[in-house]
Amino acid sequence: MSRPLGRVAVAVAALAVAGLSAAAPTASAAPASAAAAAPQRAATVGVDQPAVDLSTLNMVPTAMGGVLTPDPARTQTSSIASSVWSIRQAGTKIFVGGMFLDVKADAASSAVRQPFLAAFDLTTGAWDSSCRPALDNAVYALAVSPTGSLLVGGEFTTVNGVARPGLVALDPATCAVDPTFPDTVERPYSNQRAAVRDLVVADGKLYLAGNFSRVSGPNSTHTGVFKVARVDATTGKLDTTFKPEVTGSGVWGIAVDVPRNRVHLGGWFSGVAAASGTSNYAVVDGTTGALVTGLTARPRNNTARMEVYDVELGTADRVYVGGSEHILQMLDAATGDQLAFSHTGYNGCEATRFTWCNYIGAGGDFQVAERIGKYVFGGCHCNDDYVGTSPTHYSSVTRTFTKHKHLMAYEAGTETLVDSFRPDVDGAVEGAWAVGSDTNGCLYVGGDYTKGGAAAGRSMWVSGIAKLCPKAAPKPAGDTTAPTAPKNVEAVDLGGGVLQVQWTDSTDAVGVDHYRVAVTGGASVDAAAGPAKVTGVPAGSATVTVTALDAAGNISAGAAVSIATGRTGGDTASPTAPTGLAVSAAAGGAALTWTPSTDAVGVKSYLVYRDGTYVGWSATPAWTDSAAPAGTELTYTVRATDAAGNRSVKSAAATVTLK
Amino acid sequence: MLSKRGAVAALLFTAIVPGVTGCSGPADDGTHTPATSSATAAATPTGPAVQPIETATPVAFDRDAATAKARNEIGEPWRLDAAGATACARAEFAFRSPETGGDLAAQLKQLRSAVKKTKSTSLRDAVTALPAGAAATDVRSVLEVCTAMGYQL
Numbered sequence: 001m002s003r004p005l006g007r008v009a010v011a012v013a014a015l016a017v018a019g020l021s022a023a024a025p026t027a028s029a030a031p032a033s034a035a036a037a038a039p040q041r042a043a044t045v046g047v048d049q050p051a052v053d054l055s056t057l058n059m060v061p062t063a064m065g066g067v068l069t070p071d072p073a074r075t076q077t078s079s080i081a082s083s084v085w086s087i088r089q090a091g092t093k094i095f096v097g098g099m100f101l102d103v104k105a106d107a108a109s110s111a112v113r114q115p116f117l118a119a120f121d122l123t124t125g126a127w128d129s130s131c132r133p134a135l136d137n138a139v140y141a142l143a144v145s146p147t148g149s150l151l152v153g154g155e156f157t158t159v160n161g162v163a164r165p166g167l168v169a170l171d172p173a174t175c176a177v178d179p180t181f182p183d184t185v186e187r188p189y190s191n192q193r194a195a196v197r198d199l200v201v202a203d204g205k206l207y208l209a210g211n212f213s214r215v216s217g218p219n220s221t222h223t224g225v226f227k228v229a230r231v232d233a234t235t236g237k238l239d240t241t242f243k244p245e246v247t248g249s250g251v252w253g254i255a256v257d258v259p260r261n262r263v264h265l266g267g268w269f270s271g272v273a274a275a276s277g278t279s280n281y282a283v284v285d286g287t288t289g290a291l292v293t294g295l296t297a298r299p300r301n302n303t304a305r306m307e308v309y310d311v312e313l314g315t316a317d318r319v320y321v322g323g324s325e326h327i328l329q330m331l332d333a334a335t336g337d338q339l340a341f342s343h344t345g346y347n348g349c350e351a352t353r354f355t356w357c358n359y360i361g362a363g364g365d366f367q368v369a370e371r372i373g374k375y376v377f378g379g380c381h382c383n384d385d386y387v388g389t390s391p392t393h394y395s396s397v398t399r400t401f402t403k404h405k406h407l408m409a410y411e412a413g414t415e416t417l418v419d420s421f422r423p424d425v426d427g428a429v430e431g432a433w434a435v436g437s438d439t440n441g442c443l444y445v446g447g448d449y450t451k452g453g454a455a456a457g458r459s460m461w462v463s464g465i466a467k468l469c470p471k472a473a474p475k476p477a478g479d480t481t482a483p484t485a486p487k488n489v490e491a492v493d494l495g496g497g498v499l500q501v502q503w504t505d506s507t508d509a510v511g512v513d514h515y516r517v518a519v520t521g522g523a524s525v526d527a528a529a530g531p532a533k534v535t536g537v538p539a540g541s542a543t544v545t546v547t548a549l550d551a552a553g554n555i556s557a558g559a560a561v562s563i564a565t566g567r568t569g570g571d572t573a574s575p576t577a578p579t580g581l582a583v584s585a586a587a588g589g590a591a592l593t594w595t596p597s598t599d600a601v602g603v604k605s606y607l608v609y610r611d612g613t614y615v616g617w618s619a620t621p622a623w624t625d626s627a628a629p630a631g632t633e634l635t636y637t638v639r640a641t642d643a644a645g646n647r648s649v650k651s652a653a654a655t656v657t658l659k
Numbered sequence: 660m661l662s663k664r665g666a667v668a669a670l671l672f673t674a675i676v677p678g679v680t681g682c683s684g685p686a687d688d689g690t691h692t693p694a695t696s697s698a699t700a701a702a703t704p705t706g707p708a709v710q711p712i713e714t715a716t717p718v719a720f721d722r723d724a725a726t727a728k729a730r731n732e733i734g735e736p737w738r739l740d741a742a743g744a745t746a747c748a749r750a751e752f753a754f755r756s757p758e759t760g761g762d763l764a765a766q767l768k769q770l771r772s773a774v775k776k777t778k779s780t781s782l783r784d785a786v787t788a789l790p791a792g793a794a795a796t797d798v799r800s801v802l803e804v805c806t807a808m809g810y811q812l
Contacts, residue, residue: 250732270744274773
């Protein structure tokens with residue numbers, strides 16, 4: 001989930017000695033200023049994920065296969081039902097790791113059992129059925145070794161029938177176990193499985209973090225460690241000089257600050273080196289693993305929930321720390337000072353920053369922070385971009401609330417929110433848990449997503465992982481195959497010379513770039529997706545033709561429909577007000593029902609108001625307000641709308657008090 | 660080598676480790692009594708086998724509940740105060756000193772000092788019960804109290 005900082009690095013002393021260490025490290029008191037002034041020299045840093053350009057990225061997902069059927073009960077993290085926990089390109093494949101049991105090619109296909117780790121074709125997004133690693137439990141972390149092997153961390157105990165608890169290297173071409181990388185992890189003092197939660201490759205070293213207490217390395221060595229270790233990323237040889245002493249519970253995020261020779265740790269742990277004030281987040285020395293002291297304590301907004309889910313190095317000496325409660329913090333890597341933060345689901349707290357105030361029943365913890373190119377992506381289980389009239393995402397940089405959810409992008413060196421980045425994917429409860437990218441410039445977001453395209457007026461199948469690609473994605477040379485023709489073209493005369501056109505999407509060997517909607521008489525528009533509106537259509541009759549184009553310029557056959565045009569009058573009559581509104585306390589919140597309205601053309605939907613504020617809508621005469629607060633009388637009203645946008649007057653009010 | 664390792668793993672993964680008993684009786688600090696039933700050994704297919712101390716069970720919980728309390732990563736309530744967590748860390752360092760190269764005597768001294776500040780009487784009692792010149796294995800009884808209060812090994 002996290003990676004090393006910077007292009008210029010201090011070489012980390014790596015006196016790797018197999019076997020038991022001579023002595024446990026003692027706490028270091030290296031002052032922040034001294035560490036920051038450490039000499040720097042050129043070195044090789046870890047394998048970055050490919051950069052993406054958000055200015056050209058299409059927010060509507062590109063079709064790809066998916067993963068589904070998360071099985072959290074099999075794991076130690078039964079409260080989190082995210083299918084996807086890590087995404088990484090290795091070779092010509094995109095690997096997806098997580099808690100899922102099945103894969104699917106598309107909505108219409110049958111699920112195929114391929115638990116915990118699956119590969120998808122880099123270009124087509126199709127599931128690669130030739131690569132079927134067999135693991136017996138969840139995958140939480142993926143990385144790529146200097147030699148190109150896929151490094152896999154998780155809660156599994158066997159891989160392809162071989163005992164490989166917690167850690168394994170695979171050949172990305174065949175998905176066979178790489179026998180040259182022997183390391184695994186153990187947890188002999190617990191009845192729980194050893195688990196690797198994060199992997200980072202930096203300067204030829206592999207940093208592993210999780211909940212384990214031994215590393216089994218080459219030549220049958222079994223070395224005691226405390227939830228974090230560093231090994232040679234190629235040979236697996238353990239660096240016994242680096243021994244952070246993390247205790248209490250697991251480490252979930254690790255970030256390597258190569259220039260300062262420091263390692264940042266985040267998680268659920270109670271402390272490092274038994275030092276006070278080191279729970280959940282701490283910084284250790286890059287050579288010995290001893291605690292770095294003298295840093296500013298990380299601010300917190302809650303006295304009970306303080307766990308950190310991920311840590312990431314940005315640029316310009318920034319450290320991003322994501323976790324409870326609903327906060328992504330941007331800290332100065334040298335001093336620990338807080339530079340900025342984002343939070344979700346609060347309102348009115350910006351002046352006091354970290355105070356538990358005005359929780360508005362939305363938002364969620366930041367559970368992934370990933371730097372890709374010049375951006376850091378922060379993902380959370382913040383599933384609503386607004387509640388009532390209140391946007392849910394707050395940035396301390398701009399001091400503004402904005403409508404963002406699931407996944408946000410920040411300029412890595414300034415913490416500035418990229419406001420235009422709003423992936424058109426949805427249906428998640430657990431939100432975003434993984435972010436990846438590929439060498440085609442595409443971005444991947446993983447979690448428990450189920451749909452996409454709603455903002456563009458489309459209904460797209462998405463399952464666990466969504467792929468966002470550049471609007472004019474580079475295509476392989478020699479693409480001469482045209483997309484298939486669109487189907488089921490429908491057109492509606494909206495009046496005033498405007499037609500609304502929709503269709504069933506085409507398919508293409510490489511990918512459909514856009515659609516062209518042409519109307520007899522000259523009007524024509526290009527659209528990334530349907531439905532599309534065509535204006536300036538003359539009265540009388542018209543033939544509407546839709547074609548699909550790919551980026552190589554290949555054009556499909558057209559699909560056409562004829563329609564009478566020239567409608568001048570519109571539906572100006574409002575629906576009748578809903579009657580019989582009733583509200584009651586239910587397990588999921590406040591349950592509302594009412595008697596349907598009538599309309600000259602047809603009722604489209606009902607809008608629901610709580611205490612005068614719009615809180616949701618329903619296409620049917622029933623709705624449940626799952627965000628309704630308890631302990632106070634709530635007054636609800638409902639109004640009806642039709643397709644032309646006419647609204648009824650509000651219904652009579654109904655009240656309820658939830659316990 | 661791989662096939663040999665796999666064979667050893669298969670044997671160890673089918674082994675049943677006898678249950679261990681944590682703190683017993685009504686705890687004065689809200690600690691729970693861990694199950695004493697058998698636990699299946701896990702994740703030690705290659706290293707020296709030891710009897711697990713922590714016998715925890717993952718717990719599903721609502722992370723967004725407004726009244727949510729501190730928990731460990733598998734959802735068990737975290738019942739240690741800061742001083743207790745420090746004492747448990749010292750206990751772990753002492754117990755594992757034979758394999759990590761730690762200074763047992765120094766860690767025991769730090770353990771006895773740290774535990775004075777915790778409000779957990781069961782933890783204090785466990786440390787007090789340690790004999791003078793305790794061996795690393797003696798500290799197991801302290802870690803049993805720690806893991807019953809959410810501390811993970």
